[in-house]
Amino acid sequence: MADQDSENYDYDLFTIGAGSGGVRASRVAAAHGAKVAVAEEHRVGGTCVIRGCVPKKMLVYGAHFAEDLKDARNFGWSTDDIEFDWITLRDNVLNDVDRLNGLYEETLENHNVEIFHERAELVGPHEIRLASGKTVTARYILIATGARPHVPEFEGSEHAITSNEAFHLDEIPKKIIIAGGGYIANEFAGIFNEFGSKVCLVNRGDQLLRSYDEALRDRLLQISIIKGIEFKFNTVFKYIKPCDDGGFHVKLSDNDEEIVDLVMFATGRVPNVEGLGLGNAGVELGEKGEIKVDEFSKTNVDHIYAVGDVTDRVQLTPVAIREGQAFADSVFGDVEPYAVDHSCIPSAVFSHPPIAAVGLTEGQARNSLGNIKVYQSDFRPMKNVLAGRNERSLFKMVCDAANDRIVGIHMIAPEAAEMMQAAAVAVKAGLTKADFDATTAIHPTMAEELVLLR
Known part of the structure; x- marks a missing residue:
């Protein structure tokens, strides 16, 4: 184990994961005078910016024009020659994601944060090994690797997509089954429905959006059914099998086999902790694989912290950002350490x-x-x-x-x-x-x- 004096480490802070929480923590720590590095094996920006809330909201905007253009007729507008081109929307959204990715990298570089575009893992309490083979040391380590979509295992489950792939489709499916009852499932059900897909939302439970008020859940269900979205509750998948000429044979627990163009799973998210070498540093995990932290985002190891979805507290981008800010201020700033208040957090579902x-x-x-x-x-x-x-x-x-x-x-x-x-x-x-x-x-x-x- 390296000496506790900061001058004996390569960095004051090494952050693994450059999503919303990791970027904020790294930037603020550097602003406080710390020498900071961050490792990111994918793209800087994380789930929210690259494959989550930001591009999703852009698709929501695009989808809503379907209703707005119909409604415009009663406001005196002629909309007879309107056409929708998915590829134009898809590419414009992905181009804006590229722009945001560049801005996030620029923010880190402007604060003199060193970026390693490769995977990193812990090989000791203070040691990090990069995919290139380089080993560095840090006085403090922050894990901010987020979470990924969960797909249950059953026959043919590998043929389903998740929200990650939904932004890259070459065409809008004529018929899609979406598994899940949470906000991601309902948001994409609304998006695909507005784009003209026949949407069936399949939920293994008996209700949507369990954390929201019952009256709102019921109202969304009523409106969604009127819009043409089909719902199947207390239903599970038996298998997904590719068709010879495209599409998939899907068998659900409550009906005969049917053919669909696409199956998408939005059934929760699991923390990204595999391959990080957390055991090498003695970091404890919870029952669901999440990194266990105290109110100050500190793990059971004094100098190792974790923020965002990898901790499985509240999986929302603004929460991860607040946690990253609080960590950086408390550890590197000239302030009394403070914790994020996780009560009374506002949230939204960008359904229709x-x-x-x-x-x-x-x-x-x-x-x-x-x-x-x-x-x-x-x-x-x-x-x-x-x-x-x-x-x-x-x-x-x-x-x-x-x-x-x-x-x-x-x-x-x-x-x-x-x-x-x-x-x-x-x-x-x-x-x-x-x-x-x-x-x-x-x-x-x-x-x-x-x-x-x-």
Whole structure:
């Protein structure tokens, strides 16, 4: 084991993984004066930027034009000669991913962070071996390798794609089965449906989006069915077999074999810990393979930390960024060490229409607080009225009856995530229903329903 004095190490910090958390931690640590290196075997930017939330949101934007162009007719626009070209959208999205990848690398380089474009593994408590064979030492080590899509093993499961491959398809499938019930499954179900695919969402459980409020889940299911998405619950795959002339024979537990163009799995994510040599440094893992850390992102080894999805705390990009920032400030900054507050984290599902939420669901609030008050607004947005679209939005506010404090806000509506970001500040700050009531509405908007709830 190397000496604890920092001058005897090649680096003050060596980060393995250059996703959102690893990049933020490396950049901030370097800004604090640390000598930093980061190893990334794929592309700088991680899941979110390269094959996750950023390109996914771009596809969501592209998909929504299908509805917007139909609705535009009732607003006086002629849209008869409109065509959609998937390759144009795909390539434009991938080009923007390239741009972002370059910006992330530039950010690290501007902060004098050395980048190794290769795999790295621990060979000792302070030693890291790169794929090239080079061995370096670091006073502190940060693991920020993220997670990857999980595909269950069954006959032919290797023929299914995941969200990783969805951004690179050569054509939109005419018929696709998507496995899963979480946000990724529902988002891609909406995307492919808007692009004209016949979509069947298969879930081994009996409900969608388990962490979200029941009323929102039910509303999304109703709207999705009306849009033409088929749902199969309590259903598992028996096999996937390639057809001789393309496509796949798929057998599910509840029906006869059918032929589809594509099968996609969105059934959770597993931490990327294999081949990192964590055992060589004595780092402990949890039951699901996640790296176990304390509130300061420190593992059981004093100088080894981990942030982001590899820890399996909250798998959201902004959370990984906050964890990376807190780690860098606490270890290398001239501040009192601080931990990230993982409570009251807002989130969104970019389905069609999107869902957004912060705080406790109605069920959670009843279980933890007992006496609560619930306020709702179930309305048809003005744009939908003129467009002739019968889609209704739902806002729900959950309050602690003892003190009127808002403990949860939930909504399914166009641009729900944009509205929720501001509302989440109020919930995090502990504001009350009376504070919302005392705020003048902006009319006419959907957001005004938040201050008019009864």
